[in-house]
Amino acid sequence: MTSITGQCPTCRATRNAQVIAEHEKITEPTEEPFYPILTRNAYRILKCAGCDSVYFQRESLEIMSDDSADDFSIGFADFKEYVGHGSRIFCPAVKAM
Numbered sequence: 001m002t003s004i005t006g007q008c009p010t011c012r013a014t015r016n017a018q019v020i021a022e023h024e025k026i027t028e029p030t031e032e033p034f035y036p037i038l039t040r041n042a043y044r045i046l047k048c049a050g051c052d053s054v055y056f057q058r059e060s061l062e063i064m065s066d067d068s069a070d071d072f073s074i075g076f077a078d079f080k081e082y083v084g085h086g087s088r089i090f091c092p093a094v095k096a097m
Contacts, residue, residue: 006046010053017046020054038063 006017027039042059 003049004044004046006044006048006055006057008048008050008053009055010051011048013050016049018049020045020047036064
């Protein structure tokens with residue numbers, strides 16, 4: 001399983017967590033109708049490596065173009081370098097069975 005860091009609501013700290021499930025949605029910018037924003041939403045169910053609590057994480061990133069679609073030629077490895085704004089939302093934890 002993949003591991004990432006997450007803000008565990010039980011530990012109330014940043015901890016390593018196993019990714020139990022993950023879904024990612026990417027919306028490309030369009031010209032008709034004009035919508036100059038590239039968005040990436042990631043939804044994850046995480047299990048804290050410290051206390052074994054299971055919780056939900058949503059990560060949302062948006063990039064807005066100033067001029068043209070050429071601004072979106074970056075790869076997702078560089079995605080965080082160009083973030084217009086981003087957020088992470090964590091839902092309450094439940095104890096793993």
